[in-house]
Amino acid sequence: MANVISDETIEYVGILAKLELTDAEKEEAKKDMGRMLDYIDMLNELDTSGVEPMSHVFAMNNVFREDVVTNGDEREKILKNAPEQKDGSFKVPKTVE
């Protein structure tokens, strides 16, 4: 395996991805990602110098519109999906001491 994923890398990716992995999952993820990257390295066979990265197939322009509210007040409906709510707001764990 050409790509060896270190413990530090998996730790870092876990932070970026906001995922908490068990030790067994971390070992599995290291192997998985290494294999995937080995495979993805196939792209290095292609000469892409001078080729512009294509994020969208068609030329995309920003779509502007007036910043006006068109839907009604759906707060009650939306809050129904919240795992926890309080006083008409989403309730989250304390974030400021």
Next chain:
Amino acid sequence: MSDILEMTAVQLGGKIKSREVGVAEAARAALGQIRAAEPVVHAYVTVDEEGALRRAEEIQKKIDAGELTGPLAGVPVAIKDNMCTEGMLTTCSSKILYNFVPTYTAEAVLNLEKAGAVILGKTNMDEFAMGSTTETSAFGVTRNPWNPEHVPGGSSGGSCAAVAANECFYALGSDTGGSIRQPSSFCGVTGIKPTYGTVSRYGLIAYGSSLDQIGPIAKDVTDCAAVLEAIASYDRKDSTSIPRGDCDFTSALRDDVKGMRIGIPRDYLGEGLDSEVKAAILAAAEVLKEKGAVVEEFDLSLVEYAIPAYYVIASAEASSNLSRFDGVKYGLRAKEYEGLHNMYKRSRSEGFGPEVKRRIMLGSFVLSSGYYDAYYLKALRTKALIKKAFDKAFEKYDVILGPASPSTAPMLGESLSDPLKMYLGDIYTISVNLAGLPGMTVPCGKDSKGLPIGLQLIGDCFREKNIIRAGYAFEQSRTYESPALARNAQTGGVPGDIAGSAPDTAAESRMGSAPNTAAEGRTGSTAESIGKEAR
């Protein structure tokens, strides 16, 4: 009237229009078949019996009043569970959305409702559309109606299995790397992935935003063209939506391919392609040739690079798109946590399955500083080259023809053990998404195991009509075949009146209305019951 189930969507729409079949009668037939077939197939996550029957009455009134006159008015449909439906559970087959009830309806579904569709329920899929077998669903696997030991394909496996098993008259699916075309191939049905931007993605829960497209799945090309005509629309709420004035797709339903230039990429016929699939594809090409098309083989190039490029791009977009699932606004929140960040992490770790985690991790990695250029930008440059290769091909050809998948449906459990191998199965479908092209699968035979083989037809951007015309012409050479299960189940299990009937089938435990579901007791759902256990 069990033969209702054998009708295509457009045939049924015609019978409803001429008052030979009632809308409620059609809905009951489909719901009866769902009851009969679901214990084996499990194509649905949620079945909304009450809502469907109520809606059927409303639609019937509008038809009687002359307000609804379209070809699909009154025809029951199934919707993939990654499209938002107001008031109806929408899970993406993920534990993290086990109780999510959207407050709005996806634009494509809204377009169907305007056309008089009766929504039966939501279909099973690979979790967040990540997978090729529908086995990564948090709510159990869907089985292939042709042989329950085999997968239906994925990620729109529930939609395709439901159509094949006559558990609906047509369905909506979504296609990011082949998720309509590959399961259509495995289930012996027809499916179209339209040109990127043709169908609004508003309300489609995003996986890879630059690749995702909603499309129809049905028994034949005529149905698919009619449904696509109904769902295609320019939508300002989707900034990648494209205004196009040529969405009269049914006008292309002509048995005429004289002079049509059809190219078969040699790269699609090489190593890895099952010999029976290859024979069926070449026989299909021969049919089109006999009808007057000019068919030849050519070198498309770059085919093998589409898969690594796709997995970089799709995973990168997924890692960004799925960051919204954080246990705050909807879905699952972990019970135990210490502080906000730990709550995010625990909720996501408990809510997402292994394949979703795998792709979020890969996506986060390829977007991270130090690797962004080497992986993400490299993949976007590869995408540009792939698009160029297709542009060159479409200078010479109207349609590109090939298989939809290297093999027929694998056995359950065969694919998940080796993700890389599963990814390789997407080789013929993935590049179509990268290049934004329209693609269609049409059934073209069966292998010696009795499993369906699908023919893939690919068109240039905005040239759906070419593939619809070729598909329609080819289809005239065969008759639609449904699996035994689609016929056997219906003879044994059509109840006269489902609403309020006593629990009498094995499907009851899943479909019977639980009084305390998030959807106010009117939808029966596997997600709800499993979600409760999860808590």
